Amino acid sequence: MGTGSGRRVGRPRVVQRPDRGLQPRAELLAAAAELFTTRGYAATTTRAVAERAGMRQASMYHYVSGKEELLAELLESTVTPSLGCARELLADLARPAEDRLWELCRADVELLCGGPHNLGVLYLLPEVRAERFAGFHAVRAELKDAYRRLIAATAAGGALGKGGLDLRTDLVFGLIEGVILVHRSDPERPVAEFARATADAALRIAGA
Known part of the structure; x- marks a missing residue:
């Protein structure tokens, strides 16, 4: 079977997205804020951030480049x-x-x-x-x-x-x-x- 041109970029989510009314990037920022301030930045993996936001790690890279981008945006906020x-x-x-x-x-x-x-x-x-x-x-x-x-x-x-x-x-x-x-x-x-x-x-x- 061929792939349709309307296919969404990115992998499906691991779990149902948390019901916070946030867009995926905002969910990732919220998850990163929680984990960076409770577990520590170095101890937090991108996988942990993605899972906390309710998506696969691979899907996360559709919205952000990684932990550094999340930290930079949180700092500027x-x-x-x-x-x-x-x-x-x-x-x-x-x-x-x-x-x-x-x-x-x-x-x-x-x-x-x-x-x-x-x-x-x-x-x-x-x-x-x-x-x-x-x-x-x-x-x-x-x-x-x-x-x-x-x-x-x-x-x-x-x-x-x-x-x-x-x-x-x-x-x-x-x-x-x-x-x-x-x-x-x-x-x-x-x-x-x-x-x-x-x-x-x-x-x-x-x-x-």
């Missing part, structure tokens, strides 16, 4: 929404810079800690230093620069020299990204409360 927020706040010159800096800190912490999986812990992976993750590092650098510009626009930041501004930015940005470790040790703390307290602390560090 922890930054790009905050970067969008930062761009809007930078443009909102009608609000005091202190208010805008506080709002960015709050929103960023909620993003890092508010999902079903603590994706921020993926920042700590040694694999993330590889060139493959240059896209993540680029958006992260732009976000950090937005923090720097907002700190510089505050009354206290305007009095700092370049060295002082760079140091305050490093400290504030380090605090925001460091919340992933605090949140991991106290996952029951309400994220909104945690985000507000962290934003308050960030403004004190900035001198605002």
Whole structure:
């Protein structure tokens, strides 16, 4: 028998797709997020990700190239929404810079800690230093620069020299990204409360 031209590319699924209303690529990302943060990136195989998403390992490669692509997209997903927020706040010159800096800190912490999986812990992976993750590092650098510009626009930041501004930015940005470790040790703390307290602390560090 010949093969019909309407045949779908990819192999059939191993099991029924989980009833989460997600497309296959989104299912793979959800599965990878769960496994990378619970089992660890190195210990998670592509087969485990595929099976968790309800498909054969061979079918997985119809949607993604492998673990690195999944990790790269998960990493960028922890930054790009905050970067969008930062761009809007930078443009909102009608609000005091202190208010805008506080709002960015709050929103960023909620993003890092508010999902079903603590994706921020993926920042700590040694694999993330590889060139493959240059896209993540680029958006992260732009976000950090937005923090720097907002700190510089505050009354206290305007009095700092370049060295002082760079140091305050490093400290504030380090605090925001460091919340992933605090949140991991106290996952029951309400994220909104945690985000507000962290934003308050960030403004004190900035001198605002």
